Amino acid sequence: MSPFPIQEMALPLALGGQDLIGQARTGTGKTYAFGIAMLQSIGKPRKNRKKPRGLVVVPTRELAVQVSEDLVTAAGKLGSRVLTVYGGRAYEPQVEALKAGVDVVVGTPGRLLDLVKQKHLDLSQVTSLVLDEADRMLDLGFLPDVERIFSLVPAERQTMLFSATMPGEIVALSRKYLNRPTHIRAEHESGEGEATPQVRQLVWRAHRMDKIEIVARLLQARGRGLTMVFCETKRACDMVAEQLDTRGFAVAAVHGDLGQGQREQALRAFRNGKIDVLVATDVAARGIDIDDVTHVVNYDCPTDDKTYVHRIGRTGRAGRTGIAVTFVEWEELTRWKMINNMLGLAFAEPEETYSTSPHVYAELDIPEGTKGVLPHASRSRAGLSAERIEDLGETGRVRGRGGRRRDDRERERDREREQRPARTPRQRRRLRGGKELEETAPVETSEVELVDAKAEETPAIFSPDEVKAAATEPRRTRTRRGAATSAIEQALAGAPDSPDAQETPVAQAPAAEAPAAEAPAAEAPVAQAPVAQAPVAQAPVAQAPVAQAPAPVAAEEAAPAARATRSRRSAVKAAEPASAAPAMPVAEQAPAPAVPDRREPVVQPQVQPQAEPEPSFLAPPPPAPVRREPERIIPPSPFTVIFQSPDLATDDDDIAPSAASERKQQRRQARGGGGNRRRAG
Structure with missing residues (x-):
């Protein structure tokens, strides 16, 4: 024929x-x-x-x-x-x-x-x-x-x-x-809708996640020309086109969601050989006549026998030969059996196939060792971007997901880089405390910072004048030394036993009490000074060896103690025993019985908390207080408490009438209640 x-x-x-x-x-x-x-x-x-x-x-x-x-x-x-x-x-x-x-x-x-x-x-x-x-x-x-x-x-x-x-x-x-x-x-006598005999048909049962891998290896078969891949939905069409483009194939998509310019651009590029893979829905399954289409892939199983005939009819046209591969998933077996029976094919039970199955390489003549990515040496097609999009004056918007391919995006990025202005060099500014430094200002070096860090770790020697000067000096950053300065300020302002606070009562106490005691002026400081300092002499500090030394010796020992402190706060605290030391030998020469009886309430006030020295940083930390946990109240048994509903009934309550008595009462009331009146009379 x-x-x-x-x-x-x-x-x-x-x-x-x-x-x-x-x-x-x-x-x-x-x-x-x-x-x-x-x-x-x-x-x-x-x-x-x-x-x-x-x-x-x-x-x-x-x-x-x-x-x-x-x-x-x-x-x-x-x-x-x-x-x-x-x-x-x-x-x-x-x-x-x-x-x-x-x-x-x-x-x-x-x-x-x-x-x-x-x-x-x-x-x-x-x-x-x-x-x-x-x-x-x-x-x-x-x-x-x-x-x-x-x-x-x-x-x-x-x-x-x-x-x-x-x-x-x-x-x-x-x-x-x-x-x-x-x-x-x-047609031949075999029946209506017979497929083209020049097309060799292959039907495989494949898994959904492995179909794209089989297609990628099929596209590397020997002697393959142009190939059409048919999908059931527009979303699947875009997905397959994007996957094949990522694997290095020259591919384009055609479906109803694309603009007319994009659809015609893809068909022209396919006819001209700029792309060799066309992924389409059934919109391209009818009547499209393109030369050199050697393979047709039914990525999704057709809906009926007529769709199958039109799809595979895109190859084997005008006396040529072609190959049609159909993937059937497990849930599509029933649909495929109906198509198989309508067309009289011999694929009622498709063979289970994977991308690594040996018969895939044998049936399609795929070289051994072929993987699912096209080698760079074989990427010789110009691609979809080489075909110009014709301005059709489209009435609708240009639609579609993934309409631009990877080479389009790369060219656009290169164009943006070329048009981008030259970047100006960055100018750095040196700031200190939020203020810009001058160019001639000395720059701190790492050696200075190391010396400062080391000085904080070693014991410092400070005098009281330096402590007051350091308290008023503004600091740029808050460090351990700055924290000690704030503590020293509080100690100087509110401590009652500071050197300035102790000198004033010691000097004024003899003058205020001299007329009352009527003692000589030379003995006034000796007799009355212990009265104000008696509590200090009787404090636990008096038991230390320093209390029994003369005043000059105690002052000399207090000075090295002040130099050995690590911060300004410890220096002030170490100076407190030095100011109280001159009163200790005076207290030994004038014992307590020499004080008059009328002075007893004033001489011995209860100020023991002030006499206790405040611990310094050199002293070992006090032991942590033992925390006592509250006693747990555990009932003997969770079933010991028995709830009993209260009895709200009393002896004076009337018994509820029964239904029979209520009906009898209603009948009496209907008659007029005469029986009750007779009983009452």
Whole structure:
């Protein structure tokens, strides 16, 4: 049989003006079977002819572009004017072409009806009407629009329907719009919808997470040309395209969520060989004729047998051969068995397959050791970005996830880096305490900081004057020395036993008490000084060896003790015994019995807490107080407490009447309550 049987069978009848229902495999030249007859019946264009004489209705935009190109090629000698109208493009160029005059209009139902509604398109002179992919056009989705188009064209016309699959119910429906049609089937006796015999079919049961790995290795088979991968959803289409692009393949996606410019850009790049993998939904499964498509992959199992036939029909066209691989997941086995039975295939139980299965390499002729990433040496395609996006004046926004590929993003980043201004050198400023330093200011070095850190660790020698000067000096940062300064300030302000506070009462006490005691002036300081300092002499500090030494010796020993302190606060605390030391020998010369009795309440006040010296940093820390935990109250048993509901009843409470007594009381009240009155009388 000839590779173009539909043309040989349909052309004689179509040229005779008869209505046809043509059915043939994909890739057998159905477009020329009706196109040549339509152009021949219309004849050469005329200047006074503005309205179209031929109309071709197709389901998809991509198919409209392809049919228009074929008709332009067929009408090369006649010079017929062919116009393509479909959604996604601007209205103005199409309206201008219609005003200039056209002979054949090829379009989708939606845009055709829009132009008719706007009164730019007049179908009243159409003599030849063709429905390409008629089973899809007469489906429930397009049927209302197709019926409106049939109502707009004249009743006296030639109508032709062509498709690769033509179910019986579609044939019965089509007879409603055709006049005594002739049904032509250029098929073998094996049955309707038979797949192209030039296509070698492989059906594998694969896991969802491993399918992308199998596809990546399939794309590296020997002798592979252009490849189409079909997915069920738009989201899956974007995911597969992105995964293959990451693995180094020149890939593009085509589905309904993309703008028309992006869809046509991807198809042009695929036809021109700039990309070799096209991932698409079923929008590209019908009528797309591209040379050198060697492999078709059904990434998702088709929904029915007709979809399967149209998908694998993208390869093995016009007498060529091809390979079709179908992945079936475990939950899709029932659907696949129905498709297998309808088409009479031998894949009722697909073989379980993984990316490492040996039969994958053997069936597809994949070199051994091939992995799922394309080597850099094999990345020779220009990519999708090499194809220019045509400005179509799209009516909608450019949609789609992942519309830009990786090379587009890299070029855009490089362009931004080139346009970015030169970076100015950073100017550093030196600050101290929030204020900017001058350039000539000395800079602290690490040696100075080390010396300061070391000085804090060693014992310091400070005099009382230096302590007062350091307390008033502002500090830049808070350190251990700064913390000691604040403690010294508090000690100097409120300590009662500081050197300044002790000198004043010792000097003034003899003068105040001299007349009362009537003692000589030379003995006044000796006799009365111990009165004010008696508590200090009797403190526990008096038991130390320092208390029994003379005053000059005690003063000399107190000075080295002050020099041995580590901070200003310890220096002040060490100076306290030195001021009290001169009173100790005086107290020994004037014992307590020499004091008059009237002085006893004043001489011995209870000020023992002030006599205790405050511990210094050199003294060992006191032991931590023992914390006593409160006693735990543990009941003897959790079941010892027994709750008893209180008895609210008393002896004076009346017993509740029964239902019988209540009914008896009601009957008595209904009679008038006479019995009660008699009893009461």
